Amino acid sequence: MSHIVFFLVPGVHLLDLAGPAQVFFAAADFGHPYTLGYVAEQPQVPSAQGLPLLARLDWPELGPEDLIVVPGWRAPTLADSPAIGTASLQALKNHHARGGTVASVCAGAEALGQAGLLDGRRCTTHHDVQEELALRHPGATVVRDVLFTADDRVVTSAGIASGIDLALHLIATRHGPAVGAKVARNMVVYARRNGHEPQASAMFRHRSHLDDTVHRAQDLIDARFAEPLPLPSLAAAVGVSERTLTRLFTRATGGLTPLRYQQTLRLERAEHFISHGATVEAAARSVGFEDPRMLRRLRARPAS
Template identity: 45%
Template sequence: MAALQGEGQRARGRKTVRARNVAVLVLPHVHLLDMSGPVQALFEANGFGADYRLSYCGPAVEATSAQGLMLGRLEPLPDPRSLDLVLVPGMDSRTLKELSAVPVAWLREVHAQGVRVASICTGAFALGHAGLLDGRSCTTHWKLSAQLQQWHPASKVLHDRLFVRDGNVITSAGVASGIDMALSLILEDHGPLVVARVAREMVIYLRRNGEQTQTSVFLEYRTHLDHGVHKVQDWLVTHPNERVTIDGLARIAAMSPRSLTRAFRRATGITVKSYTQKVKLEVAANMLSNPAESVESVASHCGFMDARQLRRLWKEEYGVSPSQWKVTRRGPHTRPV
């Protein structure tokens, strides 16, 4: 077994991924954290195999932030057809009555091209000003949600959400929730393991949208700071088909087997064995959603001793057999019930 690369090491030699062009719309009186939080998450994702190409644009070549920092050399508004994502950070709420700087026509064209448009905090007011919230569910900072609803009655403002996605428009509640929203975009583009690594790199908890009732073992059991345990979790997630021993995992964690057993339970609340089985079963669930896969082939791919072991553990975990669940033809991101 080979240990994973050190955290924060930039990915090299990995398969090519599609580059995604991200335009950050910098408006007057922008809040720095509204902008820097999501940008930092996307930047960190680039260290784990993503390719987000960030640019900063605005209606003028410079803008003064709400905190007084001058931001200069902003690029002109790019061709909407070249973009994959537009971030609209929030502005000082005391300036919301004057939104003349919002590039309404450009935002409408971006949206018409099917580009994802994501606002942070009061950035939702810019989207509303451009008509992008009409007929959509959305959210903003809790102090301003009633005002957003009053100003844009054709929208449906949700008052208790970290972020809300309706079509290709995503709005977030503000400040730190912009990071949560960015993690959800990374999850969509690159999957749960990259998200878990980004969250760990930024030393933040993984939080999920209130509408997302599904759970994933790839995202659960990660709200701790034990470096050795994280290395073991990463290895298990990337090697679901391998048989594991506590001695081998202990070498990855640079611990003794006894120390790893104690540390893993203390950090995650479950045993190494239980976590390993949950990983294998979730990979099996993703594979079984493909009608062409048999229980036998899935058992072999996921490192079970045989199909009988897979069936037994599946029944213990989910209460139905793999074949019974397979008949339901659920999607690959829906866990069995």
């Protein structure tokens, strides 16, 4: 079980906090429990929206698998941000030095900058304060037009709701894109493309719909894409006819049949194996193709 500790600063934005917290809370429903904790420099923290929040004053013992998240706060500029004590900044720095991950949402990147964690790393923040962040922390590389960045266990996200995208990315990285897709579906949110950076998996690209029948079919394919999955068996598993499943699936995914979706997942996994030194033949066998010629044909086909 991993600990997720949110460091709260006065004026914290509720969605900066609640969005990522809900992602990790929902992950428990899929067998990946997290313990959520809240730390601040005062026992009661006023939020920007007026709701007071309670927090502990002492930091729990954290290990490399644990995560600290700094949600953003309301302030006219980063220079006007609430003061953060030396001990808190040192706690952020120490956790990263021990192998842990530190993340921020929106203006929370300023806390990471004050802790020295942005120096030499890529980062982002809300578009209103990106230029100021770059000026205040010249050792950082501030990336524009992305939802989040990840660089050497320092993860930063843009404004407000992008904290959900950041948390989904961390879930997918730790537990696989299928789990990330399930959590996104559970929260009824779309997995959004991260600016100029290509989305990592078809499990995300083709999940931006609300058809529960298709989601259930995708859950089965995601979990067993290397196995034979005949359309009659897949349709029976989700309780519809073969014709209905094909029609719903094609409409929800922008033109993919269940077989084409399965082939797309196989292709992506095979490309991963090939990029790590596997031959086409070995990669084909690993993802369920009996004939490597099918993999070669799929690799030559334009991407979905």
